[in-house]
Amino acid sequence: MTNEFIALAVPALLLFSAIFILLFGLSSYYTKARGYYITLATLLVTLLISVNALSEKHSIDLLPELFNSMVVYDTFSTTFISLFLFGGFLTLAIAKSFIFNTKYFTFESFVLFLFSLFGMVMLSMSNELLTAFIALEIASMSVYILVGLNRNSLKASEAFFKYLLLGSFAASFYLLGMMLIYAQAKSTNLDVIAEYMLRTDLNSQLLIISGGLLIMITILFKIAAVPFGAWVIDVYEGASLPITAYMAGIFKIAVFAFALRLFLGSYISLSDLYAPLILGASVVTMFGGSVLAVIQTSVKKMLAASSVVHSGYILIAFAAAGSGTVSSASAILFYLFAYFISAIGAFGVLSYISRGSEKVINFDDLNGLATTNPIIAASLTVFLLSLAGFPSTIGFIGKFYIFTSAIESGYTPFAIFGAVTAFISIYYYFKIIVHMYFKDKVHEKIDYGHKLSFAFIIICSVIVLWGGVGTSLLFDIPGINELNKLSKYAIESLYLK
């Protein structure tokens, strides 16, 4: 299999499969199960193809002729593509109980799901502002509709409109920023822009600087950083649980993927200029997110708010990455992986126990889960511990990398602030554990069914634990070292020109 084939196979397969389901869904042979398994199979196949390409480190110039180098295929994009596909696969696999119990999850939802993944894949491959914009919009549009899937729910419709309006508004900043950059650099290709910026004196790059700022606003909006993330609670709350998991876990990563390529690839010479802004954003994001998370009464909203805090952690490392250390950029990648697996697990458990109902899961609904469903409760505990950054989980290693890179870049006070935020997060994550284990049960044992969802929840929790303690010493299973090496390769491939 040549690499060119791999590069094109993944997006092509996603697209074809989406179109196939679109047509198939209209025929009388379509059943939800078939649509579901076709989607799952597509994701599995594409995942295998893309993971296969991870074995070697390759550079940006693999697809020089194709599309006038608008898209590139390097280890960086392969890593992210694998993440998206893996995440998409897990989301669907865990959400099986949810999907089969809800009426509104029709064949169009699978199509949209695949389309959004296609958009993300393209986003991580795009080496061009315009391509990136289109990819981002493809992904966003699909996600907007996925948020509003449940037409009968007022909340979902409200979330849909809010997200659509604000999202489109934020996207316009991107367009304006791109325009300004184009006006000065006379290109939207990232390599060309980078070259221009190196050639030109910093003082005469005003348009590029302000263009970059505008693009940063869009990025901050998409990752729900405070103060641009005012939408996040309502939208995450309104969307159905698997979609919330998908947005919080994977869509956010896609935006970070592009942000990393943009800032490390092209804007690295301006990193000193942007660092204070990013750091400021990270502090208010961590603080605001913590406050939001502490006051929530529904578990879903709490997890949604806490996802804002995690964006804040990543932003610290983002600022640190600007000072040129590869380790902090790879720390971000590792952290993204750690976060997405824990978040998908946690949301997945919620969607598993809510069984497709629209009921808001409050803390009290989890009372005594440990006695009725000990394995599910234990898995949720693992995910929460990982989100809280407790040792022996992958989340801890992620935080460890982030804080180390922050200290290394001289941002020790920010690392301490991060630690304080992590301390606050102990409160709201452990609150769930208290409810699950220490309070009397509210209902009798429920048979949730759907072995597949159950199995994948357990698989996720095993990955979380293995990622926290794993070494390849035992049974030769890749562990922390390999993940760490992989994220490093991915970042290094950005600089291989």
Added chain:
Amino acid sequence: MSTLSIIIFSPIIAALFLFFTRPNIAIVKIVYMVVTLSVLYLAVGLYIDFDPAKSMQFIEYHPWISEYGINYHVGVDGVSLGIVMMNAIIMPLVTLALHKLRDKNGYWINLLFVQGGIMGAVLSLDLMLFYLFWELMLLPIFFMLGLFGYGKKNYVAMKFNMYTIFGSLMMLIAILYIAVQYKEQFGTYSFDLNELKYLTLSSSESLLVFSGFMLAFAIKIPIFPFHTWLSDTYRSAPTGIVIVMSALMAKLGVYAIWRFLFTLFNETSHAVAPYFIGIGLFGLIYFGFSAMTQTHIKRMFAFSSASHLSLIVVGFFIYDVYGLIGSSYLIVAHALSSAALFLMVGIMFERTRAYRIDDLGGIARVAPKFALLFVFFSLSIVGVPLTAGFVAEVLIILGAFKYNIYIGLLTTTTILIAMLFMFKTISKVLYGELSESTKDFKDLRLHELVALVPLALLILVMGIFPNYFIKKIEPTAESYSQKIGVIYND
């Protein structure tokens, strides 16, 4: 896998196994007994094989997170050997005494887990590994508090958790900070104690990092003024956890001061030692008086325990070979006596359903064996001659006199406070009129005797033949005091 790894991981693996298979309670207790006894067997073997002439032994080393120089590095020396031993001894005895009272799987599973965590933290020579175990042993405590505690247990579990994790996170930042500094000076990351000790930090940096660590340890011990979680937690906690917290976990905090702070920041520790001696002495007095005023017997012992821990802190910060040996000895001696006393309090509660000292009385008349052992352990905890506590306290006082005659005098007099409240308690609980709750008090049963008598014997042996035990600590202490000598001569 070497002995040390087996000692660390067999309880943890057994706990996981029991959690997932969920056998019935009889099997859980049998597995618990088998695992803790085999750990004890291995630990005794370790003790016998331990070569007093060398300091760090049985070292095991595997690369773990190579990129950041984090390794699985464990080893044992004279001071940690004592803690390993007492952990190994106390854990099986806890079951012996309590197995009739506790019929929940989770209780035993969590205790196994905590044993592995404590062993891991004691034996770690890598800061990250130490942090991992240090945090991990928190979880079972948290779960046991919430699952089997009394009163406002959820609130107490959360409070305890928040307190200790706050300390730990500050320690984490401190650990990361020194690792990054090491990278700047030597080019690679390292979290290994043996390598980090070559690090040079400016005095202000070193003081800050020291504080980060110290915060975590101070909360865990607890020393004044970080003790506010103490009385709530001890009152709500089930007996098993009280024993773990007072006998093992708190000692780990003191041990960590010595192992990590004295190794990494020798000069800073030396510079701030007078303050900590002051805080320690103050704590000794303060906790002593607090203990005297308590009406709840568990809280009384909690404060008395804290008071002795302050003494251990003083012993370490005296920076003297006697102080060090005395403190290490007191760690073990106090663990044995306080574990036994808390066990007896647990047994007493099971029979009388009373924790208030005023509700108790006259037990000696109906339960002579109980009374005898209770008096013995109370005396051993205040350090009456022929008990292990006496040897330890004498050594600490000797060290204190060497340090400064006034400090020596103060330490001596403060120990009297402990005597005062112990005698007061003994007279209230054991003598006097029989009360409503104690009139049907059953004397100790066989299995309880089997649990308590070995502890009593051990305390006696350690008190009468201290040389055999001190021999194992001494070389470690001396190699360490040579390091101090270097600073003194500067």
